[in-house]
Amino acid sequence: MLIRTLAAIALATFAVGAQAGTLQSGAWNPSGCGTEPGPAPEMNGKNGETYNKSAKDYQAWADKAKVFQECIVSEAKADQNSIVEGTNKRISAINDGSKKFQDDANAAMEKLKKQKK
Numbered sequence: 001m002l003i004r005t006l007a008a009i010a011l012a013t014f015a016v017g018a019q020a021g022t023l024q025s026g027a028w029n030p031s032g033c034g035t036e037p038g039p040a041p042e043m044n045g046k047n048g049e050t051y052n053k054s055a056k057d058y059q060a061w062a063d064k065a066k067v068f069q070e071c072i073v074s075e076a077k078a079d080q081n082s083i084v085e086g087t088n089k090r091i092s093a094i095n096d097g098s099k100k101f102q103d104d105a106n107a108a109m110e111k112l113k114k115q116k117k
Contacts, residue, residue: 020075
């Protein structure tokens with residue numbers, strides 16, 4: 001379990017790049033998390049042996065699913081942070097440009113008013 005956790009952390013660290021997942025046609029998909037674990041296995045409670053096998057199969061699936069889940073959460077957060085940071089920079093640039101223009105316009109207006117006097 002420790003090895004799987006370390007692998008998840010390594011993948012999560014790797015996934016924090018400029019773009020962790022991909023967005024195509026409105027669907028986001030992780031890019032570095034490997035194959036999805038698929039659906040959970042079904043419980044077979046016909047007898048003790050099949051019950052125990054089902055429980056083992058489920059535990060193996062749950063371990064894979066946890067690693068995959070941690071990875072996609074990490075990739076999604078990385079992409080979300082990148083989107084927010086990029087958006088904030090663009091909005092700030094627009095706001096800064098607008099403020100500069102308004103400040104320059106106000107300064108020009110004051111200069112013109114003084115020239116009329």
